[in-house]
Amino acid sequence: MMSSSDSSSAESRLATAKTVLTTAASVAATAMLAKSLVQDYLPDEVHQYISYGFRIFFGYFSSQMTIIIEEFEGFVHNEVFEAAEAYLATKISPSNKRIKVSKHEKENNYNVTVERDEEVMDTFNGVKFRWVLHCHQVESKNFHNPRDLNSTLKSEVRSFELSFHKKFKNMALDSYLPFMVKRATLVKQEKKTLKIFTLDPENMYGTYSDAWTSVILDHPSTFKTLAMDSDAKRNVMEDLDQFVQRRDFYKKVGKAWKRGYLLYGPPGTGKSSLIAAMANHLNFDIYDLELSAVNNNSELRRLLIATANRSILVVEDIDCSIELKDRTTDEPTRESDDGNDTRYKKVTLSGLLNFIDGLWSSCGDERIIVFTTNYKEKLDAALLRPGRMDMHIHMSYCTPSAFKALVLNYLEINEHKLFSKIEEGIEATQVSPAEIAEQLMRNENVDKILEGLIEFLKVKKIENEDEAKKEEQELENKGSTTQGKELEVKKNVEVDDQLIRSE
Template structure:
């Protein structure tokens, strides 16, 4: 047996040497055109002899996340239980109260059968080094799913199997997935946590007419994909929420996310170094998401172009370069309705501010912020919703007095909610609210500023004894209420 084995080894070595000699002679004697033709023919022969084809689905494509990768990940998670032969699994959970998600571990294979055809999936990871300008060593992990199948199923894989996976993943996501809220970190990267905000339109303290208008607008937007494509506009919608602090702007954003089942991308502009980084962040957003920029008047310098030019002319070249690198209003607007606005679909863009009058008109024009929503002070209708939320009551003996006081004073829904949460006893909580409203009414009366000449002919510097005067009381950001106030100081 040993001589036969030695003979086989010797024959293999001789054949290998002969092939190397033939290759060397071919490279020297044959023209490059002939060598290329032979190489192509051999490659074609190998392709015909190989029965297995493979499709690679990368996690990202350039700056954008690959939606097909996410669909495959969601779909395969539902198939894990039917593949008990897998030796290594990856288990994760978004939180203590969330269910565990089971997925594939790198290097493992999982078969799947679709309409009689077998497809074999594998998760592949590799580490890629970044460029010299990256923070640290710049290395990061690149992941991809690879699906292998018999070559006769190639058309089925591309035209039927993968579209089936995308549709199945969308149905799974709509039914089961938790929402995420993303924050920007390290310049141009997003990090996320699970969004657990319980706000809904049912619990939102807002007048029903205004609430219904917002819900109808959102529902109409999500159904108009073909309409936006037909008219040649990006499939997006912009909302400006403005009003005093504590009027429910953040709760409305959470209610919109829960209603649409959209993730939230909370963009902190002060953490972005340049327009280039801003583009990277915004292009990296997924479809069916909400971009939120809170306190837009405070997070970016919204100066007129003439003011910018004047300041730039007074600065040196280094300062000019630094200013050019910063995030600008034009850089933000380019994503809102410029060429970059078409980088995604079915997106909501929300800006919030406490002072609408401070915003640059460029932000407010039609086509950028499609709907302006004023978040005002608490009304009786909003109060009734809060009372039902916190104490499950539709009516109480204090309601007539509360209604009268709410009409006279400016109180935010947040202030009302804070009082209602202090005590589990409904009677005590509502009587505490009455006291708060009375105190606000007294403070508002004490703070009235009287200007001009009064009914008795005395000027501002004169002491007012008795008289009826007209004063202006600012009710909220837009409304100025003129009231007749009677002042009686005769008793001292």
């Protein structure tokens, strides 16, 4: 039987426990209310300042160290942030309550990433590392949203916080982070889906990385299916393979790890297909740069720096996409600060060259730059020299070897009795691979297709001869007209001389 003193003691302890619980609940409720008020009514800057103060205060009593890994470092992507994003996707466990999942229509796998403020734990060599993704909005007062003239554009700033015991700082910096970056590179390569990026003018007012919008690159062109001279194709493949394997060589000789290609030749000769084959061969994304959409050299630099490593930058039809004058005249000397002068609001040849081969060219690794043109002779010689355009690839009219690649790809045959006549016709006239491919798609019957191709080549030859005669006649007429004008000028000069002497 419980004594009165024991009963009184139990009641006292129960009352004390109730008081403690009530107080704790009250404190928790007050803290939640305060947090809600801070988040709802205080500006983000004040909220961040208060959070920073609390972290500093409790940091004095903590044995933990925290590394902040921001998404951007100046103008460029932070490699460690990108690696952490890919690496932590493999460390998500059932204990995580919220994750982000996305998938494009043409992708096979789901993309899983960490949601903001979600904690992910990782263990390396027996040491625990705690990851948290933080995001906050920052107003960009100097920019406007063209879709809403009354709004202010906001940008999201993201960063990872990596926490661990202070005594493992050296391990974190010297071993864990390098391991994480290397592992993330392998993960991204295994799951990578090729993309093609283009400029979105409506996003040019935010961060420059947002100006690049992407879609899945599902182009089927490969070096196996490419209709190109076999020797030229082999040279390109060997050059690409050598480039990606020579990181240490470029560092040793003091050159930026980049490679420039100029693709030139008539329309329809497969320049775009070659670019797609290069991307599929190397597993590199493509950035399609339209120079006419860029306002000035400064904007060009920022956009190019925002491109990722292991990518192909493409400028198609460089001779007509923008007026690139000679470097000695492309930028006038600024004698005044007239910001309305349109001469200072254009991309110039010197601005383009500075990124391709100047100090800015070192802002990124393992990058390929491809220019295409139908008229190589129109380009400035400064753009063509080695170091800028290292390899010039002539995309010629169709050759017998290119025809065999096409017919194998389209008709799945290696030999046919009509091949010899077709190859003779191809060598006798100028016809593009695109024109040959169009003929190979006209029928389901192989014999009829090849017979039709022979007739097409005969007609094409006559058309080319007629066009050549027409051009020759135009040159003759132009020459005779010029000669007639010269004779007329000469006669007028002689008449003037006679009048002067007579006077």
